[in-house]
Amino acid sequence: xxxxxQPTEMTATExxxxxxxxxxxxxxxxGLFWYQQHxxxxxxxxxxxxxxxxxxxxxxxxxxxxxxxxxxxxxxxLQMKDSAxxxxxxxxxxxxxxxxxxxxxxxKP
Amino acid sequence: xxxxxxxxxxxxxxxxxxxxxxxxxDMDHENMFWYRQDPGLGLRLIYFSYDVKMKEKGDIPEGYxxxxxxxxxxxxxxxxxxxxxxxxxLCASSRDAGSGANVLTFGxxxxxxxx
Numbered sequence: 776x777x778x779x780x781q782p783t784e785m786t787a788t789e790x791x792x793x794x795x796x797x798x799x800x801x802x803x804x805x806g807l808f809w810y811q812q813h814x815x816x817x818x819x820x821x822x823x824x825x826x827x828x829x830x831x832x833x834x835x836x837x838x839x840x841x842x843x844x845x846x847x848x849x850x851x852x853l854q855m856k857d858s859a860x861x862x863x864x865x866x867x868x869x870x871x872x873x874x875x876x877x878x879x880x881x882x883k884p
Numbered sequence: 885x886x887x888x889x890x891x892x893x894x895x896x897x898x899x900x901x902x903x904x905x906x907x908x909x910d911m912d913h914e915n916m917f918w919y920r921q922d923p924g925l926g927l928r929l930i931y932f933s934y935d936v937k938m939k940e941k942g943d944i945p946e947g948y949x950x951x952x953x954x955x956x957x958x959x960x961x962x963x964x965x966x967x968x969x970x971x972x973x974l975c976a977s978s979r980d981a982g983s984g985a986n987v988l989t990f991g992x993x994x995x996x997x998x999x
Contacts, residue, residue: 779926817990866986874926
């Protein structure tokens, strides 16, 4: 079956760095997405990786290793507004999105 | 700057009632999706539509139907609501479902409680 695994909850300190991991097993691969979802709000797109390596976008970076079925989202210089859930999703060979359950990130002052 | 609008943020219905959830997007996107989001689970696709009057079943279509009479509007219908349909329902749209870089724009969600 298809599966996406990510930690349920993580806690980090304001100003620090946090890495949220995502591992996947899917039928084919057409890219991996990260979305951010604040409590009670819509998920919003953060990043898309289809080739191996690191994609940097301001304070956020996303890494992909297709051979290992692994990705991470790196958040630097954490701010209180980064408290949210982070959703990992993989597009399979049929261009269907398979979603992880999300990682709730708690930022403490 | 609202792009995907869901008509109701919170609904409370009784078992057996018919429920309509409306979603409208203003980005002229071809594709629209209905997901449900439950604690501890990833988003699960109920139905999607890639064109007006077209619909495709997702992973959990049982107990739901959809309607897409206009490009900008995609409705989710629960013919006879049951308590196990208590959930957060998310509507989304995208420009190109057949592409890897298929970015979804989501609505804020409709939280349905069935008593």
